[in-house]
Amino acid sequence: MNLQMKIKEKNKASRPTKSNPPDGTAVTVVSASDHASANADGLQSDKIFEEISRCVHKTGDQLVSKVNAVFQWDIMDGGKIVAQWTLDLKTGSGEVYRGASRKPANTMFILSEHDFMELALGKIKPQKAFLIGKVKVKGNLLLSHKLETILKEYMKG
Template identity: 55%
Template sequence: MWKRIDHQLKIKAGDGPQAGQFKELGPGRETAVPHPLSLSEFQTVPVFEDISQHVKEVGDQLVKKVNAIFQLDITKDGKTVHQWTIDLKNGSGDTYLGPARLPADTIFTIPEPVFMELILGKMNPQKAFLAGKFKVSGKVLLGQKLERVFKDWAKW
């Protein structure tokens, strides 16, 4: 037979911490993503803003063709300095700063200089990936669809 047990706490006056029992906390830990004011120092920010504008204009078509969410973790000295999400799966598409709000299909971890070379067409994405210049997790083959989006953006 099951027996119900009441787990509510019974708090009485005077049960709280006594004077002198509090410890002063130091500053919080810094997050991997820098404060937005420091984003101006990165070359990738204007590129993503431009891609965002492109997605706003032709997002409906891109969602039909791509149907995927990409998260790009941009790194510097081996640490993630900012993240961008290109959502070409929901609604009419969206590009925004920060991690994917819904589970990303593919996550790229890529140093900023490598990303800039790829986006400008100075480096072949497949060769760069095989050479270990960046990492991909999730559905790796969807990267080819993202490459086409970038090529489409470059023509735009």
């Protein structure tokens, strides 16, 4: 099962319901148990990085030799960083960890939790997200394309 299918399966049970009142505004109804579960489980992006970590654990040596870079993600909410993740594909056999990069990152991605999930689930292409301002990139933009290509190859299995 690929990464997108795994995440869709995990998310099916915890989706909030939507109802549309007569005035046309959209309302999301979240039960108390859904809210507690979301807080206890953390961000949805955490699950993505756990999957990436499993991939790096299995094929890190190959990824390091192909990518040779450090990437940091700043997940934002309301203008504040709510999570940071680092993918080190430069040292040893690679590593994924929560927090800011321990060494200078070659590329940093700054985006909202929602936009990160849209990218991870394939609902928006990375290039489009960048061009319309949903993702800000600091550092080497070309490495981000290389990372996308390599991760797609390794995450299929």
